[in-house]
Amino acid sequence: MLINTASIKRINKAFLLTILFCFVAFLRSSAQKTDKFMGEIVNYDEESVPDYTLPDVLKMKNGKFVKNVADWEKKRRAEVLNLFEEHVYGRMPKAFDSIRFEVSKEDQNAMGGRAHLKEIAVIVWNKGNSINIPVVLFTPKGKGPAPLFLLINNRSKRNTDPTRERKSTFWPAETVIDSGYAIAAFNINDVAPDNKENYRNGVLNLLYPEQLETSDGMRAIGAWAWAASRVMDYFKTDKEVDFKRVAIVGHSRGGKTALWAGAQDQRFAMVFSSCSGSTGASLARRQYGETISLINKQFGYWFNDNYKQYSKNVNSLPVDQHMLIASIAPRPVYTTNATLDRWADPRGSYLALLNARPVYDLYKKRSALVPDLPSVNSPIVNSIIGYHYREGIHDLNAYDWEKFIRFANFHYN
Numbered sequence: 001m002l003i004n005t006a007s008i009k010r011i012n013k014a015f016l017l018t019i020l021f022c023f024v025a026f027l028r029s030s031a032q033k034t035d036k037f038m039g040e041i042v043n044y045d046e047e048s049v050p051d052y053t054l055p056d057v058l059k060m061k062n063g064k065f066v067k068n069v070a071d072w073e074k075k076r077r078a079e080v081l082n083l084f085e086e087h088v089y090g091r092m093p094k095a096f097d098s099i100r101f102e103v104s105k106e107d108q109n110a111m112g113g114r115a116h117l118k119e120i121a122v123i124v125w126n127k128g129n130s131i132n133i134p135v136v137l138f139t140p141k142g143k144g145p146a147p148l149f150l151l152i153n154n155r156s157k158r159n160t161d162p163t164r165e166r167k168s169t170f171w172p173a174e175t176v177i178d179s180g181y182a183i184a185a186f187n188i189n190d191v192a193p194d195n196k197e198n199y200r201n202g203v204l205n206l207l208y209p210e211q212l213e214t215s216d217g218m219r220a221i222g223a224w225a226w227a228a229s230r231v232m233d234y235f236k237t238d239k240e241v242d243f244k245r246v247a248i249v250g251h252s253r254g255g256k257t258a259l260w261a262g263a264q265d266q267r268f269a270m271v272f273s274s275c276s277g278s279t280g281a282s283l284a285r286r287q288y289g290e291t292i293s294l295i296n297k298q299f300g301y302w303f304n305d306n307y308k309q310y311s312k313n314v315n316s317l318p319v320d321q322h323m324l325i326a327s328i329a330p331r332p333v334y335t336t337n338a339t340l341d342r343w344a345d346p347r348g349s350y351l352a353l354l355n356a357r358p359v360y361d362l363y364k365k366r367s368a369l370v371p372d373l374p375s376v377n378s379p380i381v382n383s384i385i386g387y388h389y390r391e392g393i394h395d396l397n398a399y400d401w402e403k404f405i406r407f408a409n410f411h412y413n
């Protein structure tokens with residue numbers, strides 16, 4: 001092919017026009033006030049957020065109001081968790097027959113001698129069946145029991161490669177180790193495969209088949225949160241882990257799971273939920289971005305059957321997501337959003353934090369939250385409730401982890 005100056009000019013022009021077209025398309029889509037998805041209108045317009053009243057987190061079933069920590073801890077907290085079990089995530093099984101931990105691989109000199117690697121099989125038995133939850137764990141060397149970040153990994157196992165041949169900002173193990181923390185992960189697909197055809201082929205069919213028979217039984221997110229607690233059972237036995245300082249971390253569907261696991265299992269010292277959106281950190285009643293209806297259509301197998309009745313009836317849901325965050329109190333919680341992730345409703349997620357404050361206030365744990373969605377890249381770190389709204393896409397990245405580490409440093413030091 002002969003390439004002359006005229007053809008180069010033509011190619012350049014075509015290239016520039018394509019770039020311009022993409023840029024205009026991008027600007028249009030990020031400014032668009034509505035979209036269509038699965039036959040429904042998706043709202044991206046603040047003006048179209050309906051008026052709503054959130055259920056009062058402090059109002060007990062008997063109509064009385066929580067006045068102090070004792071009321072909250074002895075009565076209302078359990079009521080709130082029970083409502084989430086019944087209407088959203090399903091019942092959390094407490095019992096199993098036995099649990100065993102096997103170290104399948106070990107390297108005392110991982111990361112060039114900076115870390116101790118253990119690959120652990122967490123094996124849980126119930127009614128004659130068992131399930132194996134593989135865990136990758138790095139602890140920093142020579143530091144004594146280390147505080148830990150446990151990631152609920154909803155992406156490929158390449159992200160949590162124990163050999164460290166493949167590295168990823170989704171689970172930046174070296175950075176975490178060099179900051180004096182241990183880091184661990186398990187994969188959700190080992191617990192309940194993340195798709196509607198197969199999600200039962202794991203914990204649910206094997207250990208808790210009866211859950212599948214009831215409309216309030218747990219489904220995939222419940223199973224993943226249950227697994228996080230079993231991994232926590234292992235940490236209690238590991239002398240290199242500071243068991244009182246284990247943080248649970250998750251992104252998106254993993255972020256929803258982190259909130260549910262952290263709300264229920266008070267052994268988690270801290271909760272990090274990245275871009276968790278609908279049925280995670282965002283208020284359902286705002287109906288901005290992904291709604292209960294859309295999440296049920298696309299990912300109904302994450303939630304119990306009762307949740308389906310709120311698809312067209314969000315205001316009758318007896319909870320909203322601020323109550324889930326409040327159930328983590330008085331422990332520190334941190335959530336994130338990204339500018340290019342309107343689907344997850346950044347403002348709705350921030351408002352959930354603001355509305356969780358009454359419970360933190362009972363404990364006299366004041367937060368440094370500002371009155372409305374903070375500006376972009378202005379993290380609120382030195383606070384019992386932390387948050388950032390960063391530039392970029394729906395992801396868990398180096399920026400997020402850097403803030404998570406700062407937040408943990410603030411609370412632990």
Ligand code: GTR
Pocket residue numbers: 154251252253254276277278290295298
């Ligand atoms: C989206 C889903 C979100 C979020 C996300 C993810 O498609 O609509 O609720 O969970 O997936 O997990 O990446």
